[in-house]
Amino acid sequence: MSRLITFVAVCGAVAVAAAHAVAVFAAEFEPPVRLKGGDAVVRVESPGYAAPCWSDVDGDGLKDLLVGQFNQGKIRVFKNLGDGKLAPGDWLKAEGSTAQVPGVW
Ligand SMILES: [Ca+2]
Numbered sequence: 001m002s003r004l005i006t007f008v009a010v011c012g013a014v015a016v017a018a019a020h021a022v023a024v025f026a027a028e029f030e031p032p033v034r035l036k037g038g039d040a041v042v043r044v045e046s047p048g049y050a051a052p053c054w055s056d057v058d059g060d061g062l063k064d065l066l067v068g069q070f071n072q073g074k075i076r077v078f079k080n081l082g083d084g085k086l087a088p089g090d091w092l093k094a095e096g097s098t099a100q101v102p103g104v105w
Helices: 002-028
Strands: 053-055 064-068 075-078 080-082
Antiparallel strands (some): 053 064
């Protein structure tokens, strides 16, 4: 009987902790925002694996949006114009050519 009580107590504690964790994480997210590069919505290409991230590619102090592309290993850069605006995307260039990251598969 004491094992059953211990099991129920542990399950209850886990449930409370999980509910608390959900409440904490839910409070940390803002509503989703659809980003635009120029007038077009920023999209990822099939099959996904875009791994978007922010980095100041051009060194102007504003983090630009980088969105990867799986099939050919290219990265689209959306220059940050400030005030929450992004320029239309353009492929990342290296030495005048479109840069490509070799795939791992
Ligand atoms: Ca920048």
